[in-house]
Amino acid sequence: MDFGAHGGNKRVFQRLGGGGGPSTADTKQKVCYHWRAGKCNRHPCPFLHRELPPPPPAAVNGAATKRFSGGSTWGRVGNNNNSSSNHRVIRKTDKVCSYWIQGNCVYGDKCKFLHCWSLGDGFRLLTQLEGHQTVVSGIALPSGSDKLYTGSKDETVRVWDCASGQCMGVINLGGEVGCMINEGPWIFVGIPNVVKAWNTQTNTDLSLTGPVGHVYALAVAYSTLLANILGLLVVGPIGYGTAIIFERAMCLQYLRGHVLPKIMCCFCTDGAILAWKFNAATNGFEPAASLKGHNFAVVSLVVGANRLYSGSMDNSIRVWNLENLQCIQTLTEHTSVVMSLLCWEQFLLSCSLDQTIKVWVATESGNLEVTYTHKEEHGVLTLCGMPDSESKPVLLSSCNDNSVRFYDLPSFSERGKIFAKKEIRSIQLGPGGLFFTGDGTGQVKVWQWCKEPTATS
Template identity: 60%
Template structure:
């Protein structure tokens, strides 16, 4: 019997006789993934070091498909407005972006001879100003209350640190008595989510209040329509309204419907959007507090939600960022889906030095991708020692990131002004 040893794709002799079949990869016609990323070191490489030509459509133009043209058209039967420009104009290829892990840990001995990057970022439109060190665990929230010259950061090390914006020095450490799950600011107020409570602190009057009601950790906070909303570990969303006469927050509503913890919240257009560990996004009417739609396109935890104009952006551990748009009926529908190689932990929208919209996507490979909107062209990357869970826009072209080691970094767009989305 004439038997030849099989390689990883089966019998080599049968493959050479019959040519590639449906179940066998054709290496000669496959582009090298590492070459596309600019870091292939195989000589010779069994895959192509060249882009394949775009397939031609019947009218002679290149077919609009492929990983860099993943635009999803809306259902024409809905009779809604023309499709958006999300994802159009993306260009292929990426610059070499393999950062040296030994550099990140401060132990690389190759110095300038190292073939990997010794940099905390790639991109020429922003720069690192300074790191702020002090937290012992992951940074989960960053806040800049109005009228204050202080920066506040919360962490799972159960503390909130106060930083002087002029000197970068830590001027105070507040023990919260529990892990800080999230933190936001609204006007002079700072709201801090901890287990079984939300702490409210007015930085101008030095008054504070503990808002009881949550069960378990508070993972997300947002202020809208004169109310504070909190997403909790027990799958509920609690709301409080500020009583001016009594100078305190009073319970206003409880929104139930998710099956697991609510980990992300955003409000826009008199609607509240909640992302949950149950893989769904719920849309709530802020007048009636009723759930008016449940979005089920994600297949893992919805880590972050963001409003941009009439669009909703959502990210998930399923490695996608989805862009939603309301149809004529008012329901939200996916108009574009962007794929990442890793799970997406956090989204933050802002404008660059030329007032162009930019999206920062923190992924669980310890990097932040910086994209132009709406094209999703990648224009840079930010690296960190551990995953970045908190991103916050600041005044004067500043933005802040906090990673899993407890380190804060202050970044600056190369401009003096930057409006937020």
């Protein structure tokens, strides 16, 4: 895939420094009011563009280094080679300059706000895909296809050519896309009162009726018997650890063209969870069950270890047995909407608008308990797990301050950020170190993990 050939943004790692504005020797002058607000456009300005003199170096170096804590290895930052001199780097506001976005910032490299879309090493922005008019609510990259599919609340699905980055077609659905996933060659799209299912290899086009209201989340599960025969752990399409990625890829390579999903689950506005089975005789999906339990809409789910996990606007997570589709546990530690769920190794990760990410682990009794809680400054919208260029597990956490944080697992040490004009609602893993983000403006960005630069003598 060669997205970089079409105008990729090369200013990925650039973080411009300095305080901004012309200086003055007269320390008795007043500090510019507009500069404090980040809006001064006078050049030169007769007032000061700086505050009081900075503290002596000793006071800066004496600042405490923030560390995370936890009862186990979760949140425990490992030893690093950063010396105290690293803390002397001038820290700018972690906010993208609104004037830079509009192309008219007059401060250039002296602006106190960021003139880039990311911070951190190890990944880069390749290109931006423009076309959607509003929130990108789903991104899919089906197996065996050279096309990328993006769904939006503008009631369309756009098809992009992976080689050129050009939009090859627009599918009008007549309803807002609430979610979209892919599994093998299949794409499932949730719109009000229906789920669309497309097979990109056979051109099969199915409509699954039954949902009431908006469809916010979808997942696919396979039969336990098939998984046991292959000797592999098969998990859902939301996220997984590095080891599971390769196991799942091997399994799907065998499955492709041989079997179809056993169960496809849909989460609706009324709190019901609908499940379908694929019927090979009729070449279609038939209703399998309706799972009741949540009091309000279900907005997230993930499948792992023969369990289905559902997060809801009622602030709870329910654990369902995929064999009998019965609820076996209800988790109530979150205090707001459970926005996203993720399976990583033997852990379940959940995030919420209560500004926390919780890590769950099974006890000897088989029930899940919280083993670590990571606190954010903003509500958390989406979780996505993926390996970096060195196959180390990284957690991407999208927050409602229009940013995505990168964390190493299991330490939860932060390693970078990416920014957007509006909230990033969709994150999708791709092949060859690619990953995709879709935000509230309708913009889709293509990123790639890359080898970190090595020091040269």
